[in-house]
Amino acid sequence: MFKGSIVAIVTPMKDGKVDEAKLRELVEFQIEKGTDGIVPCGTTGESATLTYEEHCQVIDLVIDQVKGRVPVIAGTGSNSTHETIFLTKHAKEAGADAALVITPYYNKPTQKGLYEHFKAVAEAVDIPIILYNVPGRTAVNMLPETVIELSKIKNIVGVKEASGSLDQAAEIIAGTDDSFALLSGEDSLTYPLLCLGAKGVISVATNIVPELMAELVDSFFAGDINKAKELHYKLFPLFKAIFFETNPIPVKKALYLMGLIEDEIRLPLVPMTEANTERLRKVLLDLGLSLKN
Numbered sequence: 001m002f003k004g005s006i007v008a009i010v011t012p013m014k015d016g017k018v019d020e021a022k023l024r025e026l027v028e029f030q031i032e033k034g035t036d037g038i039v040p041c042g043t044t045g046e047s048a049t050l051t052y053e054e055h056c057q058v059i060d061l062v063i064d065q066v067k068g069r070v071p072v073i074a075g076t077g078s079n080s081t082h083e084t085i086f087l088t089k090h091a092k093e094a095g096a097d098a099a100l101v102i103t104p105y106y107n108k109p110t111q112k113g114l115y116e117h118f119k120a121v122a123e124a125v126d127i128p129i130i131l132y133n134v135p136g137r138t139a140v141n142m143l144p145e146t147v148i149e150l151s152k153i154k155n156i157v158g159v160k161e162a163s164g165s166l167d168q169a170a171e172i173i174a175g176t177d178d179s180f181a182l183l184s185g186e187d188s189l190t191y192p193l194l195c196l197g198a199k200g201v202i203s204v205a206t207n208i209v210p211e212l213m214a215e216l217v218d219s220f221f222a223g224d225i226n227k228a229k230e231l232h233y234k235l236f237p238l239f240k241a242i243f244f245e246t247n248p249i250p251v252k253k254a255l256y257l258m259g260l261i262e263d264e265i266r267l268p269l270v271p272m273t274e275a276n277t278e279r280l281r282k283v284l285l286d287l288g289l290s291l292k293n
Contacts, residue, residue: 002071002098002130002158002181003199004036005213007206008044010252011058012261018054020061022261026207027065029260033210034218036200038062039100041075043137044204044248049266056090063095073130073202077102081117088125098128100160100202105138111146122153129155134162134185144171151176160185160202166192173197187213188239191232194220204242205235208254209287234287241283244276253277254284259292 007030012022030038040062041047041055050058059074066072074091076099078084088099103109104117122129131150135141141163148171150156161169162185173182173196181199184190190201194217206213212235220228242250249265253272256263257280265271272280284291 001179001199002037002073002128002183005034005206005210005217006037006039006071006073006183006200006202007035007210008039008042008202008204009062010207010248010255010261011041011045011050011054012252012255013264013266014262016264016266018050018057018061019262020057023058023061024065026255026260027062030206030210031066031069034214035070035206035210036214036217037071037073037097038066039073039075039202042100042132042202043075043102043134044207044251045075046248046266046269047075047077049268052087055087056094059091059096060094071097073098073100075100075102077104077132079104079106081120084117084121085124088121088127088129092125092127096127098130098157099125100130100132102132102134103138103140103142105140108140111143114140114142114146115149118150118156119153122155126155128157130157130181130183131159132162132185133159136162136164141168144168144175147172148175151180157181158183158199161193161198162186164189166196169193169198170196187242188236190216191220191228194228204247204251205238207251208242208258208284208289209235209238212287237283238287241280244279245272250276250280254280257281257284257291257293258289263293 158181
């Protein structure tokens with residue numbers, strides 16, 4: 001089962017290329033601080049602007065660096081079913097533990113189309129698949145009944161739910177058995193979703209505060225609900241700050257300020273404005289983080 005605090009890791013870049021050395025360092029940073037799993041090539045990893053070669057390069061590198069210490073859930077989704085199958089096959093061959101597959105974007109499939117897309121991927125590649133529903137990015141919302149029907153397919157084992165609807169998440173949890181994992185796709189809803197029965201989070205904030213996010217989730221599952229709630233409110237300003245601008249602009253800026261990566265992001269995204277950088281800096285300092293830039 002995939003559970004706990006799982007990081008949607010950024011893709012550090014230098015001079016327009018993937019910064020392999022920094023990516024390896026980030027993987028070590030996450031594992032050392034208690035992160036339960038790593039997702040390369042998700043939204044936060046700028047998957048939409050990685051070439052096929054870079055996409056495979058990032059997945060290969062993360063798997064090589066992790067060396068089986070935590071699960072690697074490779075982002076392999078696309079708005080094309082055959083492209084999704086291609087990327088998912090590569091993830092399996094590279095040794096990924098699972099694939100995170102986003103709902104097709106732009107072409108706005110029907111619920112039947114979503115079902116057939118994920119069914120085709122699951123049948124083509126024998127690897128655990130976690131669905132990814134983020135309608136704010138894709139212009140299509142995968143409804144609970146579609147997720148519940150897909151959960152009956154053997155290797156579809158969970159969903160990263162980022163619709164922002166607690167009702168939708170509750171319907172999914174109520175309609176699936178305990179072997180199916182609903183994971184929060186929004187940091188600010190992690191605590192509420194854990195209360196509803198979520199198994200963990202695929203997190204942006206974990207890039208910045210892996211130890212605190214792991215502590216929040218671990219405290220909840222250890223039965224210390226008050227500690228988890230306390231950490232939720234402590235981290236709430238950060239949850240908001242990492243969306244001052246489009247993700248992953250703020251999280252990459254935060255990692256730069258912490259001295260962990262170069263200050264580089266790929267067009268059409270651009271670096272954070274000076275005004276929002278100063279707002280972000282204050283949030284990081286208020287959390288007691290050490291900044292080097």
